[in-house]
Amino acid sequence: MKQVDDHVKNDFDIKNLDEDHKEIFNYLEQLQAIVSESKNHVYAVGILERLVTFFLAHVIKEEQQLQKYLPTGIVEAHILLHQTELDLLDESISTLKTKLTSHNIQIITDQLIKEFNNHIYRYDRDIIQRLIKIKNS
Ligand SMILES: [Fe+2]
Numbered sequence: 001m002k003q004v005d006d007h008v009k010n011d012f013d014i015k016n017l018d019e020d021h022k023e024i025f026n027y028l029e030q031l032q033a034i035v036s037e038s039k040n041h042v043y044a045v046g047i048l049e050r051l052v053t054f055f056l057a058h059v060i061k062e063e064q065q066l067q068k069y070l071p072t073g074i075v076e077a078h079i080l081l082h083q084t085e086l087d088l089l090d091e092s093i094s095t096l097k098t099k100l101t102s103h104n105i106q107i108i109t110d111q112l113i114k115e116f117n118n119h120i121y122r123y124d125r126d127i128i129q130r131l132i133k134i135k136n137s
């Protein structure tokens with residue numbers, strides 16, 4: 001793991017993706033923080049809309065890196081995963097625009113945390129390790 005971290009430090013593009021991943025969790029923490037504060041529920045949709053904008057910019061960068069270095073099959077599967085998450089974010093925004101309740105914010109936050117944990121710590125981690133390997137070979 002130490003070796004991976006050193007390589008990440010030396011690679012601007014990969015370090016940049018890594019920073020983005022932390023930022024994605026910051027948005028989800030903001031969402032979690034307002035669940036119990038009913039006066040702040042109005043901010044939930046705005047947080048999600050900013051997350052969509054940020055995530056879109058992130059996936060463009062990430063997909064460019066993948067397309068440059070990884071086999072088509074892996075790239076296509078990963079692009080599909082990004083699309084699934086963009087759909088989930090869109091659905092979440094629609095739900096909250098229709099019914100902005102503490103219950104819905106909590107359900108959506110839990111669902112998004114689960115989804116992004118799986119995406120970032122499992123799939124992105126795997127592709128980043130592949131990228132590092134290829135870039136260093
Ligand atoms: Fe990804």
Ligand SMILES: [Fe+2]
Nearest residue numbers: 021058062124
């Ligand atoms: Fe990512």
